[in-house]
Amino acid sequence: MAANYWESSQFQRFLLTRYELAELESGHMVHNLSVTEVTHLKIFFANMIMRIGKRIRIRQEIIATAVVYFKRFYINNSFYDIDPYLMTATCVYLACKVDENPHHIKYVWSESKGAFAEVSTDIRFPFDVSDIAECESYLLEEMKFYLVVYHPYQVLIDLNTHLKLAKPSLQAAWSIINDSFCTDMILVYPPHVIAIAAMFLSRVVDQGSLSETDALQWYADLNVDMTDVLQVVGELLAVYDVWSTYSEWRIPELVYRYIADIAASC
Structure with a gap:
């Protein structure tokens, strides 16, 4: 599956852990x-x-x-x-x-x-x-x-050949990926994790052409750590919450x- 390909790719060497990212950011952050x-x-x-x-x-x-x-x-x-x-x-x-x-x-x-x-x-x-x-x-x-730079966009397109999202769902997932670039998650998570999180957040289970059972099986077959996917979903939701105060x-x-x-x- 796509997940296995991305996990073995050379770009993985350039991802940061959350701890490493926090350490680097703290080095030039002002306290106020x-x-x-x-x-x-x-x-x-x-x-x-x-x-x-x-x-x-x-x-x-x-x-x-x-x-x-x-x-x-x-x-x-x-x-x-x-x-x-x-x-x-x-x-x-x-x-x-x-x-x-x-x-x-x-x-x-x-x-x-x-x-x-x-x-x-x-x-x-x-x-x-x-x-x-x-x-x-x-x-x-x-x-x-x-x-x-490896982007989630192509992963989304490749995965969608199997899940066959309805057009509104695919557009929503694409927009969510756009929004992800307002965060630092692209420096931490592989592109396939962000793409799957975007699909998950766009409610693909009930909007895709697959039945709910088939869609859940499709997620299971991806062989992806859903802990990471749900972490990305949570971070996106947190950013959307902060976005409400943005001027x-x-x-x-x-x-x-x-x-x-x-x-x-x-």
Whole structure:
């Protein structure tokens, strides 16, 4: 099954445990930022990358690659080290090249600047194309030139050939995977676990073409640790709960407060 393939894949070496992730994040976290505010920041920058991606009309998988690059960089760095808006544009630019849909650096710069202006006049973006080119070098070095990203999307499509979800259910699962990139679970869990959690959360048992009994048997045959799947489901539900308190217009001020607090502690 697909699960066995993913479990044996080389990418498993690059996943973090929850403990490792918490340790890395704590190394550059400021004390007066709440867990909710940190989650809001993750939602905000994932959405910013998506906003830029829509402006330059790239596929969802490329947008997701850019989000993963952004996360990989800031696992070991803070917003004080490199401006997150510059890194956002850079991640989109690099992801387009890696996924063989390149766009001119000036175009990415222009559309990024436009996307930031759409969100808030408080967002300062005093950078030019040379800054993106220089930032790309830092990003590549930080990721040790490991640019491969395995996404849950293809796993969802492959698994759906067996479960045969109704179209609304498949679209719901795809949307849930999109939302998962507002969290760090892509750094912790294999893609097939996230895909199965999205299918589970979209209520596939009663919306798919299989009977409830057949659907439950299908889950059992996957040979996947359902503890991990249910953990992902729980984390997604927790993020949706935090999302209810999210206000995009407040985030730019929070970003600069975060940077200022890091600077003050140095």
